[in-house]
Structure formats: C-alpha cells, structure tokens
Amino acid sequence: MQPAETILKVTMDISVIGLGYIGLPTACLLARAGHRVMGVDVNERLVDGINNGATSIDEQDFLELFRQHRPAAATKPAESDVFIICVPTPLDGTSKACDMSAVRSAAYSVKGKLRTGNLVILESTVPAGASKATVIPILEESGLKAGRDFHYAYCPERAFPESLLNEMVNNCRIIGGFDEESGRRAETLYRSFVKGEIIRTGMTEAETVKLMENTYRAVNIALADEFALISEKLGIDVWEAIRIANKHPRVGILKPGPGIGGHCIPIDPLFLVESTESQFIPLAIEISESMPGHVLEQARLVSGKDAPSILILGAAYKGNVNDIRESPSLKMAAIAQQKGWRVGILDPHIQKYAYSMEEFLNAVKGCDCVILATDHSEFREIDLGGVQGNGKLLVDTRNFLDHKKWEAAGFRVKVIGNGRQGRG
Ligand SMILES: NC(=O)c1ccc[n+]([C@@H]2O[C@H](COP(=O)([O-])OP(=O)(O)OC[C@H]3O[C@@H](n4cnc5c(N)ncnc54)[C@H](O)[C@@H]3O)[C@@H](O)[C@H]2O)c1
16 A cells, blocks of 8 residues: 555646536636646536536636636546545435435445545535545445545535635635544645635534534524514514614624525535434524515515515525525415416526516516515616506515615515514
C-alpha cells in the first residue's frame, strides 16, 4: 500500500461524480486550480452536452469559467487520486426520508476504481451519520479500509444559486474528516480553490452542521409564518409587529410568506429528523407547508366566492430566480386545482409561465383573485394603467406590492398576516 501519509500531489487526478448544479462548477474550479479533472454523470445527454460545450447553468461568471476550464465528461469514473461525490439526495415522498440511492450507486462506482492512497469526498447533503453507516461500508467492500488504505471526508456544499462561484470560492468550508489525515488532505485539496475559512471537524459533525444550517432557516421562517397566523387571529398586522420587534437588539424575525420552497430548506431539516426523531422540526415544517392552503382559504373567504378563479403571480420559490423546485406557488396551484378552481400562473423568469403585457391584462381580467406568491421585482414595477380591478381581490403573501397602486386600479387588497384587514 501507499501509506496514508503519502505526500499530497499538487496536481491531482480528480473524478467529480454528479455534474449538476454543484458538481459541474466544482469540477471547473478544480480544473482552473490546475488539477486534471474528469466529470462523471449517469445522464448521457448531459455528458454529451458538456463534452460539446453545453450547460444549463446560466450564471454569467460560471459560463466564462466553463468555457475556459470545462472538464472532460464520461458516464463512468476512471482511476483517480480523488473522487468527489455530488449526486442528488432528494426526499422520498412516501417515507419522508432521504433517498440515498444516488449516493449509494455513486459510492459503488467509486468502489470499483478505489486504490490505496485515494481520497474520497462526499459533498451531497445526507442524514447525520450517513458517511459512517452507508458510504464508507460500500467503499470498504473493495477490501480497502478507511483511514488505513484510503482517506475519506464529508465536505458539504453551502453555495447559493445566483452567486454560485462567489460562494464556492469565498464561503467558509467545513471538512469532516474520517480521521486527522483525511481531514488534512481534504483541506489541502479545497485550499487549491477556496479563499474562505476552512474548518476541520468530525465527519458526523460536518453532516449535522449542514443540516442544522438549513433547519435554522426553516424553523425561523416557520416562526414568522406562525406569527402571521397568530396576528390574523388577534386582528393585528404581523408586518408592523415584526418591524417593531426587530428593533430589539437581539431579535431578528424573518418575513412570513406563502410557505417554504427551494431545493434545500423544505427538505434538509427532515434528514435530521430521520436520524434523531426530533418532534420540533417536523412541526415547524408542517406550519410552513400549511401556508399555501392558508393563502387559498384567505382568497376564498375574502373574495366571498366558494371557488374563486385565481391568478398566481410567480412560480419560482423566491424572487428574481428561475428555480421552481418545491415552490409554494406550485403547491398552491395544485391544491386549488384539486378543489376545482381555475388557476393561471405567470412568471417572467420561467419560460413556461412567461407572458406579454396583453396576456397579463387578459389573465387579470379573467380571474377573481390575483395572488402575489413570488417577490420578483417585475411584479412590483408592473404598469397597471390598462387594468380594471372592479373590486377583484389581490392577496399579497409577501407584503411586497405597492398596495396604493393596486387599490387605485380598483382592487381590494389582503396581505397575509395582516389581521387588521379582517379574515373575510
Ligand atoms: N443546488 C444547490 O443549491 C445545493 C446547495 C448545497 C448542497 N446541495 C446538495 O448537493 C447535492 C447535489 O445537488 P445538485 O443541485 O448539484 O443536484 P443536481 O440534480 O443538479 O445534479 C446531480 C447530478 O448527479 C447525477 N447523478 C445522479 N446519480 C448519479 C450517479 N450514481 N453517478 C453519477 N452521477 C449521478 C445526475 O444525473 C445529475 O446530473 C445534493 O445532495 C444537494 O442537496 C445542493
């Protein structure tokens, strides 16, 4: 065996497994740092596309990096010094547990190529303890032992859409090494492109830290949502109450809204529940997941129609992005459709829901209630000159629009969480 203490080469052969939103930019950054990088993905079309210079990630600085440092791509890993696994870890809709099938299958593909002295890194978000319970045992089926023959680290990714490269380079990185030497090697590797702080900790600690971060966000959004529901019952305006409460030097309440969305926040907290049976976290998620239904109920009550036809402004889960994963807008649309309501969706950032001004005017004309679900700046700036509200209802789930402008166009306005406006 090459002893575990082998000096880390400056230029390494690296296989990045999973060339999605996280894996592909990581592979390009490693290539720019001078490593020989091979990208691996089971999606043949994606692999062909990358080999032909095509990518669906449309962030400008990434496109420039991709143009200059795109890795060669293949559907199977080759022998390498380092394997970095960045495959998806969705929620299994039935069991509400992490679907580890892609991580397992990636680990098996690495196992077949594992050699003494290799470093294996898992970046995918996983339940606490998954490296120890699932990934390392698969790798060890090769006959090689973690710590003795190969090195292993869990290094979660915390980059954020819109600012992907900046965050990958400048964010603080957590390295959860299987042992001291694994952590040291992973740190040396990340140092080749990371400018932010690098913190070394244990493997399960690193897995848990990643989940704690998104759980923190999720429960704080749920708390804001709960305050909105409470304020409606108390007949007060949650937005004003939060603004005043946040004057307290140690209080920072988030904004309520139509529910949580995106790839991480509604999902990752449940990975923590899975391994610990927490009761608090599921309750928080449940509160936020109830918000799309609550918004519809407000639309029904305030509009005075049993089955109002609704126009949802925004399909993306948050403002000024084109990401619809786990979007509360789409959950709202699905619930309304199940009730038999007529539903329209417009979103200037998503091709499927893009619209002309004429289409906007017709959609408003044809509905009973407009629901602002996503705080895209386009919706705030929209010209209501040709719109005749005629007493139609606007439900603003984010207290985002210029309400005077909508009232001047003939709309009644209901802001979620403002109990002063009555519950209909
Ligand atoms: N996207 C984010 O903003 C973000 C942020 C932090 C962490 N993460 C985590 O990073 C991981 C990857 O996320 P993503 O957004 O890049 O996912 P993605 O869906 O964009 O890409 C994953 C890629 O992995 C490929 N893949 C699946 N199984 C494979 C296998 N066995 N071998 C090789 N390739 C395989 C898929 O074809 C896909 O191209 C997830 O665990 C996610 O939770 C994502």
